[in-house]
Amino acid sequence: MAGRLAARVLACLVLLASAVAARAAEVQVSPVVVTLSPATRSAIIVVRNQGQATTRFELHVRSWEQGPTGEMVLSATDGIAVYPPVLTVAPGEERNVRVGATSEFGPVERTFRLLMDEMPPPETPESGSQVRVVTRLSLPVFLAPAKGAEKAVLADLAVRGGKVSVRLLNEGTIHVLPTSVKLSGLDGGGKSLFEIDLPAWYVLAGGRRDYEATIPRDSCGSLQALEVSATLPREVIRTKLARPGLCAP
Numbered sequence: 001m002a003g004r005l006a007a008r009v010l011a012c013l014v015l016l017a018s019a020v021a022a023r024a025a026e027v028q029v030s031p032v033v034v035t036l037s038p039a040t041r042s043a044i045i046v047v048r049n050q051g052q053a054t055t056r057f058e059l060h061v062r063s064w065e066q067g068p069t070g071e072m073v074l075s076a077t078d079g080i081a082v083y084p085p086v087l088t089v090a091p092g093e094e095r096n097v098r099v100g101a102t103s104e105f106g107p108v109e110r111t112f113r114l115l116m117d118e119m120p121p122p123e124t125p126e127s128g129s130q131v132r133v134v135t136r137l138s139l140p141v142f143l144a145p146a147k148g149a150e151k152a153v154l155a156d157l158a159v160r161g162g163k164v165s166v167r168l169l170n171e172g173t174i175h176v177l178p179t180s181v182k183l184s185g186l187d188g189g190g191k192s193l194f195e196i197d198l199p200a201w202y203v204l205a206g207g208r209r210d211y212e213a214t215i216p217r218d219s220c221g222s223l224q225a226l227e228v229s230a231t232l233p234r235e236v237i238r239t240k241l242a243r244p245g246l247c248a249p
Helices: 125-129
Strands: 007-009 021-024 027-030 034-036 042-049 055-066 072-076 080-083 086-089 094-101 110-118 130-134 136-143 152-160 163-170 180-186 192-198 208-214 225-231 236-242
Touching: 027 136, 034 042, 034 094, 042 086, 055 080, 055 136, 072 110, 080 110, 086 094, 152 225, 152 236, 163 180, 163 225, 180 208, 192 208
Parallel strands: 021 130, 034 136
Antiparallel strands: 007 027, 027 042, 042 094, 055 072, 055 086, 055 110, 080 094, 110 136, 152 163, 163 208, 180 192, 180 225, 225 236
8 A cells, every 4th residue: 555545534433422413533544554664664644634523532552463364453562652642633633643663673574553542522511412423543554574575375275064264374574465355166167156255354474364155055056166366466366176066064
């Protein structure tokens, strides 16, 4: 994700009152991905308030790892510094947030999440008739290795009881972000019988993503092969399993 990226983020995470209307902070953040390197140890994130009310955020940085199904595992860290720790942005105002590396860069990319939690505004008589929706922004921060190597493979494609399992392994030193991961069923002539989109998201360096999907029963009579493909920024990788009786229990 190169260049100046911007995202309008409306995240409904916490309801603070019971009422007939809902309101959330409306902010624009740029960039939405931060990559730091030994040559560029800090970066600026611009936060613009496009709403009608002053918005306050509390900022935290967490170390970011992943579970095998893609879930984020966050933990406390002192590897990244962020300033200011509390940010107040008036309507139409832009404010800068500085993010900087405080730890050493290593041979493998290190990964963090910058969390910007909206702070609830003071209660007013007018706010009593609203549901106040609190926004959380979660931005990835990467500490690049001296030499980045992207290498992802699909492995362990298997079928059991009509369930397909496969793994996307990141054997490189930087994260991969597929734009799509697909499971396809093929007949004996290679014609597609079905196609299932699997979740496509970050797989961090040295990590894996485990997938599971169910074969459609109406395809079982003609199904002779399964193929899984992952579209990466520089290539498409595939793995295939071909044999009769793929739907057998």
